[in-house]
Amino acid sequence: KPASERQRLPVVPQGIERDEFTKALAELQGQLGAEHVEINDKPLKDGWYMEHPNTHDMMTILDEEELVASAVVYPGSTEEVQQVVLWANKYRIPIFPISMGRNLGYGGAAPRVRGSVTVDLGRRMNQILDLNPEDYTCLVEPGVSFYALYEAIQAKGYGHMWIDTPDVGGGSVLGNTIDRGVGYTPYGDHWACHAGLEVVLPTGDVIRTGMGALPGSNTWQTFPYGFGPYSDGIFSQSNYGIVTKMGMTLMPNPGGYESFMYTFPKEEDLGPLMEIIRPLRISNILENVAQVRHVIQALAALGQPRSKFFTGSGPIPAEIVHTAATTATAVGDYTWAYYGMAYGPAHIRAHKLALVDAEFKRIPGARRVDPATLPADEYFWARDRIAAGVPDIHELRWVNWTPNGAHVAFSPVSPIRAADATALFALGKRAHDRYGIDFFPAFCVGLREMHLIVEIVFDRDDGAARRAALDCLRDMVDEAAALGYGEYRTHLVLMDQVAGTYSWNDGALMKFNERLKDALDPNGILAPGRCGIWPKRYRGRGWEM
Ligand code: ADP
Incomplete structure (x- = not known):
């Protein structure tokens, strides 16, 4: 056979x-x-x-x-x-x-x-149960992907409603949201935009949260809180229930949009850039979850293997990255790029864009890239689609960086400040250099915080590369925690370690999580160990890693 x-x-x-x-x-x-x-x-x-x-x-x-x-x-x-x-x-x-x-x-x-x-759940439970063009809401089952939701909205002619999609659009709207994933429109904080859950508890009981608990209510998707404790939170990043339905709010079509990209020449520009971004973002002049990415990712986004640029061992040297960016990409060389979008009709955009332009150009050498100069398959246009709520998979191209490319993320959160950005950048760079891994930092700027997303791309068929990636991740988690930074989300293998960094007051939060787990799941059958929460039957028996 x-x-x-x-x-x-x-x-x-x-x-x-x-x-x-x-x-x-x-x-x-x-x-x-x-x-x-x-x-x-x-x-x-x-x-x-x-x-x-x-x-x-x-x-x-x-x-x-x-x-x-x-x-x-x-x-x-x-x-x-x-x-x-x-x-x-x-x-x-x-x-x-x-x-x-x-x-x-x-x-x-x-x-x-x-x-x-x-x-x-997704294979058979994949229906959009409600799509409401008046309230701008929907109710979805676990198998509804961002693509499917987007296409259903187009098919119904509901162009007045937008969805929000993460970097790659093939995943589940529900799964991504309860794992607290993010997207890039003003509705990018998926968890904050959901409204109402149906959950099968580990004992087999079913509950509906918020207004869903009131029989006959027509506000399940429009008022997320209902009455009494707001229980939704315990079903995100946990192992307390199986979510079978979720309400989601949809963004009104803003009546126009325009992507913009600025580049900044030097590594040291990162700090001053963050100081400029913070007040603009908090006051919503910068309106979406934007990305500040390093130029090495522009090379990786071409979808070509690293060996095309460098065949030596260890991290690809900075000079080679800059030379290749000049010759191989349409944007040319820089160190940091900011990808953002302005929303609304032209006259409203113009005002906001002028403010952004004046502020960003305070950094010497800052350059606004003219989108008209960029070819259709430039990475810029993938960011443009995503920030306009159109699902995409261009982002996957950088997985070709290594043979048998796989990726795993380190994603600490911090305020939007120069000191934090430079500390996390230096920490990540040191760890990657130590293990000879190329460093791909991208700062995703939320509202008052940013997620630094560092994707390590590795050859999954190479045991040594896998080990180096994991050791590098483990170092970064510990070193970040020592400076007071924690991850917003993590890989299965790192869940115990990351949960362990949230240890204030002798691990009081984990003790509370464990009490909830034991009360809700007395037999410990549901996703044991997920997010570091082990049921009694498993605790202290060597399951942690
Ligand atoms: P996606 O396809 O969007 O990436 P996943 O299905 O992988 O989403 O979901 C991410 C994680 O969230 C899963 O690994 C699982 O632990 C948890 N999860 C996903 N869907 C549910 C659900 N319906 N109920 C409970 N936990 C879930």
């Missing part, structure tokens, strides 16, 4: 015998239909972004067999999700919900505990 058909011995969740597990799966097949319960016994196939696997992390930073599912189940309704949860409680089997599993760079579809049964 060819390798692609050969069977692997399926992984069995810890604490259950193989025969018992086989019996349990057969029972679930009886409930959901045999075709909706798949044993993971085929060779692991990586595919690519649009045809990604749901059995493991296709961008694994550990050995590929480390974080794999024992089986994947496909519930078709909230009731079937309840059945899966009750089944998991009966057999004490860990289950791991995913919406679409395109959370690449943070673990993809992989479960935190090896041998968990992955609950792939």
